[in-house]
Amino acid sequence: xxxxxxxxxxxxxxxxxxxxxxxxxxxxxxxxxxxxxxxxxxxxxxxxxxxxxxxxxxxxxxxxxxxxxxxxxxxxxxxxxxxxxxxxxxx
Numbered sequence: 001x002x003x004x005x006x007x008x009x010x011x012x013x014x015x016x017x018x019x020x021x022x023x024x025x026x027x028x029x030x031x032x033x034x035x036x037x038x039x040x041x042x043x044x045x046x047x048x049x050x051x052x053x054x055x056x057x058x059x060x061x062x063x064x065x066x067x068x069x070x071x072x073x074x075x076x077x078x079x080x081x082x083x084x085x086x087x088x089x090x091x
Contacts, residue, residue, distance in 0.1 A: 045082075 017025065054077075062073035069076075 059073070062076050065071075065076060066073040
């Protein structure tokens with residue numbers, strides 16, 4: 001059994017708004033959403049999967065920071081390597 005919910009559109013009346021705001025609301029137009037989706041804002045670089053051995057202390061450090069920030073520890077390590085490369089890359 002499919003459960004489908006239909007959202008009912010309700011006209012909202014602003015009774016306590018100051019006159020200028022109430023008038024502006026009455027003559028306003030709905031604008032279509034023009035912003036990109038969040039996933040389209042992130043520019044992903046081409047990646048290559050690698051296997052690497054790191055010290056336990058290093059991994060523990062990044063995992064601890066990951067818990068505090070909510071950023072995956074692998075992403076932190078990747079960012080660190082990218083910044084290192086950018087810093088020392090020959091122009």
